[in-house]
Amino acid sequence: MPSSHIVTEFIYLSLKPDVKPEDPDNDGGRLFINSLNAVKQRCGYLSSSWGRTIENENNVVWIIGRISEMLEWKDNTGCVPLSMFAPVLDPETQPIAFHTTLTPPLNDILTTAPVIELAVLAFPKDINPPERTALNNDLINFRSTCLQLTDSKPPSAFSMGWVERPGSVPHQDSKSGRAQLIVLVVGWESREQHEEVRKTTGFGNSIAPIRERMLPAIKALQMRHVKFKAAN
Structure with a gap:
């Protein structure tokens, strides 16, 4: 499908x-x-x-x-x-x-990766089309950089997608009062592996332009690490 x-x-x-x-x-x-x-x-x-x-x-x-x-x-x-x-x-x-x-679809990563990082990033709802295109390019580069790291063990998988429903959420730090969200789903051997990757130059350089556009994290959606099991 x-x-x-x-x-x-x-x-x-x-x-x-x-x-x-x-x-x-x-x-x-x-x-x-x-x-x-x-x-x-x-x-x-x-x-x-x-x-x-x-x-x-x-x-x-x-x-x-x-x-x-x-x-x-x-x-x-x-x-x-x-x-x-x-x-x-x-x-x-x-x-x-x-x-x-x-993108890409999750397939079986939820039950094969020992730990899944879930990160929901918030950006201004009123970002204009050229800025949205630049942000998407930065996100794609960030994913590619993480998957190709050589100075630390890279994640086993990395999927992401803009939240489509709800289309936006309230955010007090956005000029419009609303934020749009993107979710990152990343497979790791452990939370410690993720922490080590965050210290690398490649990670820091590739996420920097994304952080410049990001709004403060929404408390209820703060990053978390999960050990999943199949429900079916």
Whole structure:
């Protein structure tokens, strides 16, 4: 299937501390897994993976691949009715959903790479077409540089895509009050490998022009590292 027909949906959840999906005898965990399974019958479902973040084990990311022509949006931003997770979520948090078309498509990287870096970068919504083209070129160069590093072990994969839904989000540091987002999905052997790469000259030089245009990170979407497992 052409990659242009595959939409990737990202869902960020914060579980209650006593919810243990890894334990088949845990009531909250069973409810979480049952909710994952219920989604497989809707909206052009292809496959999905979920995992806890290394930074906070109660934070979970669920990534779903779908056929774009069969999507039916729920809760304004995604195909999954996020309200079904309410019983297992930290009541002080809100689930987040967004979707994109990734280049290249993820294939099996989510379950073959030991650690996945998820970085959501924010840029002004009102960036003009020439600036957008220059930014896209800088992002492509950054990806190529990372994958071809010689002074440190490079990542095993690197996909990225502009967030298509929602088309923009509120951001107080943007002149228009809105920001557009791009998500980076990068495969690493460990978080430590990622940290070592960030120290290299190639990484620093290639990300510099991107950082010049970036807005401050959105707290709820800050970079995270996840160990994924297949949900299907």
